[in-house]
Amino acid sequence: MPAGAQDKNGEKDAAARERIELDLFHEKRGDILVTASRVETSINLDNYTGSASVLTPGQLENRQVRDIAEALRDVPGVAVSGVAGQTQVRLRGSEANHVLVLVDGIEVSDPFAGEFDLTTLQAEPGARVEVLRGPQSALYGPDAIGGVIAYQSASGRDLGGFSARIEGGTQGTANGAARYGASGAGWDAALSAVVVSTDGQPNARGGSRDIGRDSYTVSAQGGVDLAPGLSVRAVGRYILTEGRFNNSDNDPASPTFGFIVDSPEVRYDNEAVYALIGARYEALDGAWTHDLSAQVADIARDTFGPAGRTNGSEGDRLKASYVTAYAFDTGEASHTLTFAADWERERFRNTDPSGFAFTGRRQIENTGLVGEYRLETTRFDFSAALRHDINDRFADETTYRIGAGYDLTDTTRLRAAAASGIKNPGFFELFGFVDGRFIGNADLRPEKSEGWEVGIDQRLFAQRVTVSATYFDSELEGEIFTTFPPPTFVATPGNRDTVSTQQGVEVALSAAIGRAFTLNAAYSHIDSEEDGTTEVRRPEDIASAALTWSAPGDAASATLVVRHNGAALDDAFIDPSFVPVRVVLDDYTLVNLNARVRIAEGIEAFGRIDNLLDERYEQVFSFVSPGRSAVIGIEARF
Template identity: 35%
Template sequence: MATTILATPATAEETYDLGTLVISGGLTPVEAREYGRAATVLTEEEIEESGEQYVADVLRSLPGVAVSRTGGFGGRTQVRLRGHESNHTLVLIDGVEVAAPDQGEYDFAGLLTADIARIEIIRGPQSALYGSNAIGGVISITTKRPTEPGISGEVGFEVGSDGTYEGRIAVRQQSVRGQLSFSAARRETDGFDISGTPGGEDDGDLNRTYNLTGRFFVSDALTVGGSLRHVDRVSDTDGFVFGAPTRAGLVVDDASNIEMQETFGSVYAELGMLDGRLQNRVDLSFANIDQQGRGGTGLRNQDNTATRAKASYRGTVALDSDSVDTADHTLTFAAEWEYLTYKGNQAFFGPGELIKRTREQSALVIEYQGSFGNGFDLQGSVRHDFNDKFEDFTTYAVGASYTLPNQMTRVHASYGTGVQNPTLIEQFGFFANFAGNPNLQPEQSEGWDIGIEQQFLGGRGLVDVTYFDDELTNEITSVFNPATGISTPVNQPGKSDRRGVEVSADVAVTDRFDVGLSYTWLDATNPNGSVEVRRPEHEALLQLGYLMANDRTRFNLDVRHVSGNYDTDFTAASMGASVVRLSDYTLVNLGMSHDVTDSVRLSAGIHNLTDERYEELDGYATQGRTVFFGVTSTY
C-alpha cells in the first residue's frame, strides 16, 4: 500500500522516497511531495505483493475507493471514488480513456494485474483537467516496460481453486533508439454459482488480454510511440428478477452470459522546441467496444457497438528556466476533441436500437504549476468544454502543498468543480424496460479537501489524514413506473452530499516487518437525505508483511472490514423504492512469495481464509475460501 507520496515500503535504514512522480496529477507530471490533491501511487512491487489477479481487488486496499462486483470474476465490476457513481471515475490505461461510451464507465471485470506496472489514483473533482467522467477522480494505469537494455521478459503460470488457471508471457526490448513491449495473458475459471442456488451451475469466466506498447526516439527532440490493447472475454452470469417475492429469489440460476471485445489504441508524438523550453505532444486515440449477451434460455438478447475517437494537443512552456525539465514554474495549454458513437447491431427491443447515436465535444485547457522553493507549491487549471448536445461548461481547480521547515510535516489541500454529461444510454434508452430522457441536464459537482501528512520514527513511518466534502447537483437517478414497468432517468432536485475521512499509514517496524493501514469513513446521501447505495460507510484494511532472514521469502496478511453498506431493495415489497442494509463482514487473505533464484519466484495464497459468507450486492453470492499457487520466471 502506498500513501500520497510513498513509492515502496521503507526499511529501518531507509527514509521514504519523496521523489515519486504523480504522472496523471496534471497535464505534466508533478512531484508527489509538491502535489496539492489527494493521490495514491502503487508500484509494480506492491501490486505483485498483493497477490490479487484483478486490478479491482488491488484498488479495494486504497482509501476513498469502493468496489462492487456482480458475483464472480467476470461479473460487472464498478469502482467508485469518494462516494460518487462509477461513471464519475475516469480510467486511463497507458494514457487512453477506456470507459464504455454508452454507459460512461469502465467495467473493471476484465482488467488483470498480469502486466500492470503502476496505478495512480487522484481523488476529488478533476474535470478542470479531464472534462466529463472525472467528478469523483481519476485512475491511471500503466503497463510494464523494459527496465534494462536488450531483450527481457517473463513467463508465468498459476493454478487455483474453482478450476482456475492463468498463463502469461511478455517480451520486451530496449535499445538506445527506443522500447517495445508485448504481453499476452489467458485466465480461465469455472467459477461458482453466483445465484447461490443449491446445486446450481457454476458461472465461469474466460479472459484473453493482449497488450503492445512502444516508442522510438527519432532524434534528441522528437519521440513517437503508441499502444494497442485488446481484451476478449466470455463471462457467465445469472438472471436477475426485478420484483422477486424475496431477496433470496432476486438472482436465479440460468444460462445467461456476456461476451465482450474491447480494443483500445493510441499513437503520439512528442517534440521539444526552443532547446527544451517548449515541449509539445499530440495524441490520437480510439476505443471500440463490442458486447453480446444471452438470456436465461441461451438466446441472444443484446448486440451493440460503442466507439470513441479522440485527438489532443498539449504544449508546456518553462517560465523561469531554459528547460521544462528543470523549471519551477510551467504553463501548459491543451486542446481536445472527442467523438462518441453507440448503436445496436440487432433490434431486440425495437428499431430504435439500430439508430447510431453520436456525441461530439471539444475543450480548451490551461494549467499552471509552480514551486516557490520555500516548501510551498501550487497547481491551478481551467477548462472550457464545448458540447454539441448540452450547454458549454467551464470548470476550474486549484491545489496547494506546504512542507513545514521540519521536513516531516506536509499540509495539502485542493478545491475543484466538475461536470458529468448524461450517458448515451440515459439520453436515448435502447432497452425495452428503460426509456431514455433527452431533457436530462449534466450533473455538476463542487468539492474540496484538506489533509496532513506526517513522517515519524525517523522517516520509517508515514501517515496521511484527509477530510473531503463534495456537493453534487442534478444527480441522475432512475424512476420506476409500476404501471408501465419502465424506468426513466431523471435529474434529482437539490444537492447530494459526499463527505468523509481518508486515512493511510505505512511503517517499517523493523527492517523485516512492515505494517500498512487504510481506512475510509464516508457519508454519502441523496438530496432527500437517503443513503447512497453500494458505497460502504466504513472500510478498513490492515496489512502485515514479513521478510524472512533468508531475504527471499515474504509473508503478507491482509484483514479487511466493511460495514454500513446498502443496496437498492428490488423485491416486490419495494420495487426499488427503498434500500436494504447488507451484513457487515471481515475478510482475511494470506499470501507468500519465495525467490528460488534472482529470476524465478514462487507465489501462493489463500483468499477468504475464514470462508466468510457475505454480499457486495443484494442477492449475489460471493466466493468462499480459495487457494492458488503460481510461478514466474523473468529473463
C-alpha cells in the same frame, strides 16, 4: 500510498531508500504521479497539492494481485462492488460512471454506460496504478467528476527481459502471464499477454450453477526517437472476456421474485480494442514541449440465453489531444505553464437481435480547452487549472481546480484544494435500454459538482513512517436518478432538484518495521446522501491493511491482507411494480494470505489463499460473492 519520501531536489535519504527497497518500489516510478498534470513530465508525489495514492509494482507483486479492482480496495476513499460482468468502483461516494479510468493513457470506459468493468483489467508484471481523488474535470473533462484511476503497464525501459508465470487452483482456476521488454539507444518495446480462467462458484442464494469466466488480454507498446527532441510512441490493447451470469427471477408469483436465481446457459461476451499513437517534440533544450496524440476505443458487449443472443451494444470513442507546456526557473521557484486541447467523439448503437429497439447509431462530440499553471518552491507548491468544454448536445461548461501545499517542517506538510466537476448524461440515460423496461430521457442535463479538501502528511521515526489524513466535502447538483412514474411504473431517469452531498475522512499509513516488515493501511469514513437519503453501495466505513515480510536477500516473502467493508444500503427490485425496495447489505471482512520463495536464480514458487476465513457476503443484493479459493504457481524471470 503515500509512496517513498523524497526531498525537493530529488535526493532520497537513507531511510527513505531503505523503505523503498523493503517495499519493492520501482526506483524510477514508485514516488511519482503521471496523471496529476496534463504535462507528460511526472510530478513528485510530495509536490502534489491534492489527494493521490500509488499502488507500486512491488505492492501489486507482494499482494499477488490479478484483478486490479481487488487492489483498489486498499486505496482510501474507494468503494468496490462487483458481480459477474460488471465491477463498479466509486470514489468518495461518487457514482461509478463519475470515475475516469485510463489504461496507458487511453480512456477505456464503455460509451453506453460510461463505466469500465475493472474485472477485465488484469495486472501485468511491472504495472502500477495511480488514483486521484476528487474532481479532476478541469484537467480531463466531463468523465472525471469523482476522480481518476490510471493503470500504467511497464515499458521496455522500465522492465526489460522475459518473465512468465503460470498458476492453478480451486474452482478450476488456471491463469498465466508472459511479458517481454527490451530497449536500446533511442527505442523501447514491450509485449504482454495475460490469461485468467476459472470455473467460478455459485452466485445465487442457494444456487448450484458455477459462474466462471475466461479473460484474455494482449497488449503492446513502444517508442522511437526519430531525431533530437522528436519521438513517437504507440500503445495497443485487446481484451476478450467470456463469462456466465445469472438473471433475476421475474415471476411475480414466485417466492424468489426479484432475487438472483440459477439461469442455465445465460452468458456474456465482452470484446474491446484500444489503441493510441502519439508524437512528442521538445524545444529550447526541453523547456518547451509539444505532444500530439490520437486514441481509439472500440467496445462490443453481447448477452446470450438458451435460445441464442438476447441483446448487445457497440460503442466507440475517438479522441485527439494536443498538449504544450513551457517550464522555467526563477531562482528558487520552478514554473510550468500548460495549454491543452481535446476533441472527443463517442458513438453508440444497440445491436438488439429482436428488432424491438432502435439500432441506429447515435453520437456525442465534445471539445475541451485547458489552461494550467504549476509552481514549485523549496517549501510551497501551487497549482491551478481551468477548462472550458464545448458540447454539441449540452450547454458549454467551465470547470476549475486549485490547490496549494506547504511544508510546515521537514516532516510535516499541509495541503488544500478546491475543484468543480461536470458529468454529461450517457447514452443509456439519454436513450434507454433495449428491453423497454428503462425509458431514456433526452432532456437530461449534466450533473455538476463542487467541493474542497484539506489534508496533512506527517513523517515519523526518521521518515520510516508516513501518516496522511484528509477531510473532504462536496456537493452534487442535478444528480441523475431513476423514477418510476405511475400508472406503468416504467423506469426513467431525471435530474434531482435537491443537492446531493459527500463528505468524509481518509487516513493512510505507510511504515517500514525493522528491516523485514512493511505495513500499508487505509481507512475511510464517507457520508454520501442523495435527496437526504444515504446512497446505495457506499459503506460508511472501509478499512484495509497489508503486512509484508521479506527474507534477507529477498529470498522469500509473505503478505497478509485484511479488508473490511462496513454495512451498506442497496436497492432490491422485489416488488412487482419494479419500484425498488431499500435493503441492507451486511458488513464483511476478507482475509488474504500469500507467500513466495526463490527456488533458483530467476525462478520462484508462490501460493495464495483468498478469503481465507470463507466469509459469505454480498456486494450487490442477492449476488453471493465467492468463498475461499487457493492457488499455487511458478514464475520465471530472465
